[in-house]
Amino acid sequence: MSNTNTTEERELGAAGEQLSTAPREESAGTLPAMGAIGWVRWFWRQLTSMRVALILLFLLSLGAIPGSLIPQNSVDELKVQDFQRAHTTLTPVYEKLQLFDVYSSVWFSAIYILLFVSLIGCIVPRTYQFAGQLRSRPPGAPRRLTRLPAYTTWRTGAGPEEVREAAAGILRERRFRTHAVGDAVAAEKGYLREAGNLMFHIALIVMLVAFAAGQLLKSEGGKLIVEGDGFSNTLTQYDDFKSGSLYDDGSLVPFSFTLDDFVGTYEKNGPQRGTPRTFEARVTYAEGVDGKPEKSVIRVNEPLVVDGTKIYLIAHGYAPVVSVKDGSGKVVYRAAVPLLPIDNNITSTGAIKVMDGYRDKNGEKTQLGFEAFFVPTFAGAGKGTMFSQFPGAEFPVLALNGFHGSLGVDSGLPQNVYQLDSSEMKEFTDGDGQKLKKRLLPGETMELPDGAGSITFESVEEWASFQVSEQPGTGWALGGAVAAIAGLAGSLFIQRRRVWVRAVRGTDGVTVVEMAGLGRSESARLPEELGELAGELHTVAPTAPDATNIPESASGSGSEKPSEEPAEGAEK
Amino acid sequence: MNLAAATNESLANTSNVLIYSSMAVYTLAFFAHIAEWVFGSRSKVGRTSAALAAGPASAAPAVTARVTGKGGATAVLDRPKIVTRSAAGTRDVPDGPGAAGGTFKGDLWGRIAVSLTVVAFLVQAGGVVTRAMSVRRAPWGNMYEFSITFSTVAVGTYLLLLALRKNVRWMGLMLVTTVLLDLGIATTTLYTDSDQLVPALDSVWLWIHVSTAIICGAVFYLGAVGTLLYLFRDSYENKLANGGSPGAFARSVLERLPAAASLDRFSYRVNAAVFPLWTFTIIAGAIWAGDAWGRYWGWDPKEVWSFITWVAYACYLHARATAGWKGRKAAYLALIAFGCWLFNYYGVNIFVTGKHSYAGV
Ligand code: HEM
Numbered sequence: 001m002s003n004t005n006t007t008e009e010r011e012l013g014a015a016g017e018q019l020s021t022a023p024r025e026e027s028a029g030t031l032p033a034m035g036a037i038g039w040v041r042w043f044w045r046q047l048t049s050m051r052v053a054l055i056l057l058f059l060l061s062l063g064a065i066p067g068s069l070i071p072q073n074s075v076d077e078l079k080v081q082d083f084q085r086a087h088t089t090l091t092p093v094y095e096k097l098q099l100f101d102v103y104s105s106v107w108f109s110a111i112y113i114l115l116f117v118s119l120i121g122c123i124v125p126r127t128y129q130f131a132g133q134l135r136s137r138p139p140g141a142p143r144r145l146t147r148l149p150a151y152t153t154w155r156t157g158a159g160p161e162e163v164r165e166a167a168a169g170i171l172r173e174r175r176f177r178t179h180a181v182g183d184a185v186a187a188e189k190g191y192l193r194e195a196g197n198l199m200f201h202i203a204l205i206v207m208l209v210a211f212a213a214g215q216l217l218k219s220e221g222g223k224l225i226v227e228g229d230g231f232s233n234t235l236t237q238y239d240d241f242k243s244g245s246l247y248d249d250g251s252l253v254p255f256s257f258t259l260d261d262f263v264g265t266y267e268k269n270g271p272q273r274g275t276p277r278t279f280e281a282r283v284t285y286a287e288g289v290d291g292k293p294e295k296s297v298i299r300v301n302e303p304l305v306v307d308g309t310k311i312y313l314i315a316h317g318y319a320p321v322v323s324v325k326d327g328s329g330k331v332v333y334r335a336a337v338p339l340l341p342i343d344n345n346i347t348s349t350g351a352i353k354v355m356d357g358y359r360d361k362n363g364e365k366t367q368l369g370f371e372a373f374f375v376p377t378f379a380g381a382g383k384g385t386m387f388s389q390f391p392g393a394e395f396p397v398l399a400l401n402g403f404h405g406s407l408g409v410d411s412g413l414p415q416n417v418y419q420l421d422s423s424e425m426k427e428f429t430d431g432d433g434q435k436l437k438k439r440l441l442p443g444e445t446m447e448l449p450d451g452a453g454s455i456t457f458e459s460v461e462e463w464a465s466f467q468v469s470e471q472p473g474t475g476w477a478l479g480g481a482v483a484a485i486a487g488l489a490g491s492l493f494i495q496r497r498r499v500w501v502r503a504v505r506g507t508d509g510v511t512v513v514e515m516a517g518l519g520r521s522e523s524a525r526l527p528e529e530l531g532e533l534a535g536e537l538h539t540v541a542p543t544a545p546d547a548t549n550i551p552e553s554a555s556g557s558g559s560e561k562p563s564e565e566p567a568e569g570a571e572k
Numbered sequence: 573m574n575l576a577a578a579t580n581e582s583l584a585n586t587s588n589v590l591i592y593s594s595m596a597v598y599t600l601a602f603f604a605h606i607a608e609w610v611f612g613s614r615s616k617v618g619r620t621s622a623a624l625a626a627g628p629a630s631a632a633p634a635v636t637a638r639v640t641g642k643g644g645a646t647a648v649l650d651r652p653k654i655v656t657r658s659a660a661g662t663r664d665v666p667d668g669p670g671a672a673g674g675t676f677k678g679d680l681w682g683r684i685a686v687s688l689t690v691v692a693f694l695v696q697a698g699g700v701v702t703r704a705m706s707v708r709r710a711p712w713g714n715m716y717e718f719s720i721t722f723s724t725v726a727v728g729t730y731l732l733l734l735a736l737r738k739n740v741r742w743m744g745l746m747l748v749t750t751v752l753l754d755l756g757i758a759t760t761t762l763y764t765d766s767d768q769l770v771p772a773l774d775s776v777w778l779w780i781h782v783s784t785a786i787i788c789g790a791v792f793y794l795g796a797v798g799t800l801l802y803l804f805r806d807s808y809e810n811k812l813a814n815g816g817s818p819g820a821f822a823r824s825v826l827e828r829l830p831a832a833a834s835l836d837r838f839s840y841r842v843n844a845a846v847f848p849l850w851t852f853t854i855i856a857g858a859i860w861a862g863d864a865w866g867r868y869w870g871w872d873p874k875e876v877w878s879f880i881t882w883v884a885y886a887c888y889l890h891a892r893a894t895a896g897w898k899g900r901k902a903a904y905l906a907l908i909a910f911g912c913w914l915f916n917y918y919g920v921n922i923f924v925t926g927k928h929s930y931a932g933v
Contacts, residue, residue, distance in 0.1 A: 022893055050894040054887060058905075061883040061912070068876035068924060075871060103871050152652040211869070220866070272765070301775040301864045312866035467866045474868065481855040488848045492889075515652070527654045534652045543652075 015142040018133055019496055019520055021126040021194060023050055047114065048121035056115040063111050067102030070094065074103060116208060123201050130194050138188035140181035141500035145516035148500075150527040152534050153514045158541035160511050163503035166540040167515075170533060171499065184502035196490020203484035210476035217472045219243040219252070224465040225259040226319045226336045232256035233309070233468065253470065255306045257285035260295075262316055262462040266391050274345060274390055281313050281464045298466070308470065315465045317341045317348055320374055320398050321458040324354050327451045332357040336461040339374050340418050345388035348374040351420040352400075352455075353407050360404065361451045367407045369420045370455065373399040381439075398457045400446055401437035402428045428452070495519055497526055499533060503541075510544050513537070583706035584765070590699035591720055595755050597692035598748055604685035605671070605745035611681060612673030613824045665809055667830040670741055685744055686734065693727045696755075700724050712782040715921055719758035723751040725790035740838070742829050743797050750793075777860035784853040789913055791846040792885075796910035798839030799903045806832035806900060836903070840892060843906060847885050854878050873924040877916035884909035 046052055071079035080100050084091045098105035167185045171178040176187035221238035223231050233255050261282040267275045281298040296304050303310040324333040339350035354368035375388035378397040405425030428436040438446040440457040447454045497519040506512045517530040672678030700721050704711035711717045733740045808826040811818050862868040888905040891897035
């Protein structure tokens, strides 16, 4: 309805007015003449215009791109560090532009905050306007119905009031909002389109708020557990713990669980040998401080949910059980030591640290450390590589070399449990002065030189690591998402349209019926629907016998179907 | 998952044979479509439709509404007829006569092409189903499987629209060509032996999320074809309206296509119809990610590009409702949006590593 330059078109424009609550575009060129308030108004009007919403949407998708191509701190910090090491010139530039943290960067936040301000600034007046439209009545018939996208007319013997009444009845039956204005009946239908559209946009805000609240209130902790060990949900038990800035530590849900067994199976044959097939953590858990123990299985896609907290299976690996004897033959250390996988076949590395209880052959207190290298399936001696051939424990071998001295754990600096700091230690050597190292099969022992004791590789356990997450707001986010889809469907599949029926007595005393329909844009459904309405009205007010008044341009095909009939319903 | 349910080799081989056979039949359909266009180019009907392009608005096509009133059997002539006219500001150009150009021979070849496409579609669908049976799971574990399902759905949708008597035959040649391209890439570079799934993919959400993703992609593709042809046809109509004369080849091809307004409407409807499904796909993916990885949204590259695609389509829908952005500008946005979808599929799966690393290539 843009160029309303003739009276006739202006009149049609009025009939089509308020078929939607979309803001009308104003030309961007007109700059405000007034002072500060004028500028603010102008800025607000720009921000809430469809054009700017469009540009902001476009910027949002554009701005999301770099984050998918450049490693992100929020996704994988190690990858970011690798990248930074490899690109020393680019890194400072990227850091300035916050390209390693795109989704929390100032500029990305600015785009979506502006968009959502614009969205709110758009929804509020539209809702108000729509409420007004719901209370008001459809506009009266334009003078010349022939100008509308779908039109029909005939002459009938029935009286004008009779026709109008019948038309209003038919329209009401089809759930048009109907009323009589002057010599015509005006009717409108499809308000759900607008309602759906508003619901969609409001749901977007709900989702954003829920997402933001979730980020602020969430907590996420990691815990590695060896088979047979347990965990109870307190802060000190976590290996690592992250939480949103509004998270309250005291609100951890009390529960505990024990990892009874971890089962991993892998494809044994064929080109996909080694591809994982099953990962299952069998656990016994108890809700609350002293709840009844229950059994459950946590799988990759199936977290255990305890009182809103979810426990996910994240990773797994091996923990060789080793025991260490001192010179006197006393067992001073026995533990399953979790090692970290370094490849898909679970070749693993780590450290065994004997911190106290050990005395050397002179009875002096000292500490032992071993570098451990483990393969669940060994290639075989002399086969060159010490890397694992298969992720299942088919031929487990543990390779060790040892140190004595100070582990440096007392220095107060936090230490990586999987790495040995041997700066204050001396390596064990064999008789030839070579570094002492040995490959052990389960049950085998490595003697330490000069009666320093021994270390035995007893057996293999598996470990699994879990992520324990609490994320409030997901219910709201999901509700918002469902409302968004429903609203969207309403907005895109429902048509808002108007129908007018005019009945007047002609000069010869015969009633002339005119019907016309108008939608948001041309649509194949509209003429069809008008045809059905006309057909129904025609049974009440049939064509007068002397009818000669069929419009010339309607001499068309005479076929039973409209000549072209694209996919239904999706039209505006 | 049951380890004993080893993949069934012979079913997998059957599947491969069916896929290759469907390619052979699609190739025949391709040549039949070529014949349709060649015979259609000799038509005179096309010429006249081109002449109409510059005609006045009074040439609005008249449509008789089908009336299904209770009265039933009165003669059609007695019924009031519905006159339609285009909304202000749109060109009143009738649709072209189609690839066959109204010629008998062209139409015959066109029908042969469609029949062959039906056969190829059935064979290809058989290939997808046997593949699924051979692995006893949804056939969507790697890019080979995505690709063969993708083109099956695209052709299926096209045939469905034809069966519903929608005017879509104009896209036959383009569709068959790209299906051959898709299957060619699938069977050569993307081929992966039939196998079970890694545990991360073993979930009901695989059925829900991946199937809707494939449907969306296939239907967005049909929309993109419509948009692309709209742009060509629209500049052709513009040229005619401004008194220019397009080249002989362009004229011969473009005059047979539906009017720009029809193509535009077609692609809008198709895109608008799947946009809610695409929204659902992303949300279903987020729910699945919540179960599998312990977070709903983690800005993984696949997630990012799905989001970008979604925003790009929202842009397109907005553009259509915004004065000054309707028409060609909106169409460019639709093509960009589909480009995002394509990049999300090929680009992200092959070149970018993320948690969605199951491409099998
Ligand atoms: C921020 C300011 C926004 C404004 C001013 C705005 C305005 C509008 C308006 C007026 C419509 C109705 C158009 C019609 O009935 O055809 C609409 C439709 C729509 N909006 Fe928005 N919107 C905004 C933000 C968004 C956002 C952030 C999204 C999602 C990414 C979005 C997605 C849609 C969709 C999908 C439609 C349906 C289009 C259609 O009916 O053809 N909008 N928007």
